[in-house]
Amino acid sequence: MRSSVFLAFLLVLSACNTGKHKETASDATIAVQQEASSEVNDVDLEIYDYDGFEAFLNKKDNKVHVVNFWATWCAPCVKELPYFEQLNASYADENVEVLLVSLDFPHLYESKLKPFILKNKLASKVIVLDDPDMNRWIPKVDSLWSGSIPATVIYNKHERKFFEQSFTYSELENELKSFLN
Amino acid sequence: MKHMKNISIVLIMMLLLSAFTVPTKGANDGYKIGDVVSDFKLKNIDGNMVSLADYKEAKGFIITFTCNTCPYAVMYEDRLIALDKTYAPKGYPVIAIMPNNTSLSPGDSFEAMNERAKTKGFTFPYLIDKEQTVYSKFGAKRTPHMFVLQKTDKGNVVKYIGAIDDNYKDASAVNTKYVENAVNALLNGKEVEQKETKAIGCTIKA
Known part of the structure; x- marks a missing residue:
């Protein structure tokens, strides 16, 4: 089931690619590429070290915050991103906010991360955590985190749960609901 | 009454969910500091089988669970080679194990x-954990994941x-070299x- 979702996702991705290549004349292709790169420049990435990022894990407002750690190179993360997007869209009016924290490598922000955000039209807020001293900050996110991704924190001002696992949409929704009741 | 039924369905579902979660957690626990490692026999890229017992002269081992496809693992390849060059002559050879489901x-x-x-010129064995039993015994969770072992009477x-x-x-901005310090x-x-x-x-692909 999961692999079929992923396959569908791949198909969609490749469909996008072939779509672009259908512009037959080489000039047109160049124009498309230029357009794409200017769009990439329009993506404003907020980049934080852990000290700057920490506030995102400790908001004292009336919202439920779903914070997902992911990266474009992490296949299981990419597979579950649509579920976080769906959650963000479906529960926005119930005071739920999804934050996608990318752990992509800095030298790939322009070539991989920004194009990925554009191509997948990510609607949830995406920020980047760039802090190589991982042994210092991983335990601060959660003492149980071994460091593998995907990993997710769900919290409100009263309670907090940490998950070092992949989610299906219904698993994710169930966890969220325990915060909404 | 209907309400009761709903609650019991939810309870049953929770029980089912927890039944699925618990065993995976147990299986992932693996070795702790101070545990004695059971030996393994895994196939090296040269076709030979490799066990820890083969290393009669070793004082210990630098075991790494690593792979070709993880960017973090790739970024550490040169540092693995350097570790092996420094510490194999001192009795702590590097042994790399690839844990992913191919x-x-x-x-x-x-x-x-x-x-x-070949491309990188690995100076150490690069073993395949084909049955995916060794990494789970160690409790390796990701690539790269390092385990330093000391050979003792036990x-x-x-x-x-x-x-x-x-x-x-x-590598030039490193403050603390954890593995070097340990060895x-x-x-x-x-x-x-x-x-x-x-x-x-x-995450290791199981």
Whole structure:
């Protein structure tokens, strides 16, 4: 089931690619590429070290915050991103906010991360955590985190749960609901 | 009454969910600091089978669970080679084990491992955990994941678990070399100070 979702996702991705290549004349292709790169420049990435990022894990407002750690190179993360997007869209009016924290490598922000955000039209807020001293900050996110991704924190001002696992949409929704009741 | 039924369905579902969660957690626990490691027999890229017992002269081992396809693992390849060059002559050789399911991660196939080792000039064995039993016994969670073992009368004892150092991006900007510090301490007959560290890595594909 999961692999079929992923396959569908791949198909969609490749469909996008072939779509672009259908512009037959080489000039047109160049124009498309230029357009794409200017769009990439329009993506404003907020980049934080852990000290700057920490506030995102400790908001004292009336919202439920779903914070997902992911990266474009992490296949299981990419597979579950649509579920976080769906959650963000479906529960926005119930005071739920999804934050996608990318752990992509800095030298790939322009070539991989920004194009990925554009191509997948990510609607949830995406920020980047760039802090190589991982042994210092991983335990601060959660003492149980071994460091593998995907990993997710769900919290409100009263309670907090940490998950070092992949989610299906219904698993994710169930966890969220325990915060909404 | 209807309400009761709903509650019981929810309860049953919760029970089912927890039934699925618990065993995976148990299986992932793996070795702790101070545990004695049971030996393994895994196929090296040269076709030979490799066990810890083959290393009669070794004082211990630097075991790494690594692969071709994880960018973090790739960023650490040169540092693995350097570790092996420094510490194999001192009795602590590097042994690399590739834990991924190759049907899920074709870039880590036996052939691809061979190619990668040749391209990079690996000086150490690069073993395939084909049955995926060794990494789970160790409790390796990601690539790269390091285990430093010391050979004792009891067997090979786990002395350090974690990252190689504290900067994956830039070897020249590293402040603390966790694995080197651990092996140096063991070579000097001292206690390893920092026994465990954490790092982001790629989840092992099971």
